[in-house]
Amino acid sequence: MTRIAAAVMVVAAVATADTASDTTRQSWPSAGIRRVWCLTRNGSIEVRAQDTSRIGVEAIRRAGAKDRARLLLAQIKVSVRVEKPDSTLVVEAEMPDSRGVEASFVLVVPRVMDLELRTSMGGIRVESATGLVKAGVDLGGIELQRTSGRADLECGLGPVYLQDHSGPARVRVETGPVECVLRKPGAADTVDLASDAGPMKVFVPEAVPARLDARCSLGKVTVQDLPVVFDANSDTAVTGWVGPEGETNRVVLVDCGKGDVLVTGDYFVVESDILKKE
Numbered sequence: 001m002t003r004i005a006a007a008v009m010v011v012a013a014v015a016t017a018d019t020a021s022d023t024t025r026q027s028w029p030s031a032g033i034r035r036v037w038c039l040t041r042n043g044s045i046e047v048r049a050q051d052t053s054r055i056g057v058e059a060i061r062r063a064g065a066k067d068r069a070r071l072l073l074a075q076i077k078v079s080v081r082v083e084k085p086d087s088t089l090v091v092e093a094e095m096p097d098s099r100g101v102e103a104s105f106v107l108v109v110p111r112v113m114d115l116e117l118r119t120s121m122g123g124i125r126v127e128s129a130t131g132l133v134k135a136g137v138d139l140g141g142i143e144l145q146r147t148s149g150r151a152d153l154e155c156g157l158g159p160v161y162l163q164d165h166s167g168p169a170r171v172r173v174e175t176g177p178v179e180c181v182l183r184k185p186g187a188a189d190t191v192d193l194a195s196d197a198g199p200m201k202v203f204v205p206e207a208v209p210a211r212l213d214a215r216c217s218l219g220k221v222t223v224q225d226l227p228v229v230f231d232a233n234s235d236t237a238v239t240g241w242v243g244p245e246g247e248t249n250r251v252v253l254v255d256c257g258k259g260d261v262l263v264t265g266d267y268f269v270v271e272s273d274i275l276k277k278e
Contacts, residue, residue, distance in 0.1 A: 057107055168209070196216075
């Protein structure tokens with residue numbers, strides 16, 4: 001065992017005739033590590049960013065296949081390693097192609113750590129991170145809370161929630177709702193939200209980013225608490241320059257293919273001659 005890896009400890013092990021599970025924990029110093037890459041095929045990923053100098057990895061393995069549960073559990077391989085060329089801590093689960101097999105992770109990382117997270121089936125949740133968050137889910141959902149770095153999120157089927165996000169963001173959803181609460185975005189930030197099918201709600205209570213794009217091919221788009229008011233017709237993309245009176249340093253795009261568009265706010269009204277239809 002190297003110095004940078006703490007001892008692995010099995011903290012729980014459960015087995016019945018139909019199911020088996022166990023939990024292991026590892027702790028790594030974060031010095032020299034710039035990114036965490038976490039990958040599982042079937043299971044959830046939760047990341048808690050804190051004021052810490054270490055990276056904690058909790059792995060929960062589960063298998064449920066009647067008499068084969070223990071055998072399948074042993075075939076779930078969890079690895080944690082450092083790839084030095086790009087200073088990445090890789091957390092990965094490999095498992096047999098069998099129903100009822102799952103490997104989930106709970107990570108504790110420094111706030112400024114960049115994150116790349118991927119699961120085929122399960123949810124991803126990130127809290128209080130200030131670095132890049134790149135996350136992808138085929139079937140499940142993604143939730144970010146109190147994040148302030150760049151967010152790059154892709155979801156096949158499931159909801160995406162950005163709660164109190166204050167950095168640039170790119171969201172792509174095939175089917176599922178999108179809800180975004182923006183808090184004090186930077187003057188140069190771009191927030192780009194797109195969904196093929198599903199309702200979309202965006203709350204902008206304090207400040208408008210440099211550009212806000214909200215696009216939904218099938219569903220209702222609602223932008224609320226925006227510090228500007230203007231009307232937008234259904235099935236029409238409208239671009240309006242908004243900002244403090246006398247300044248035109250913000251742009252908002254609300255585009256709904258088939259559905260309703262609602263934009264509300266109480267700061268001031270954008271004059272109609274500033275708007276243009278695309």
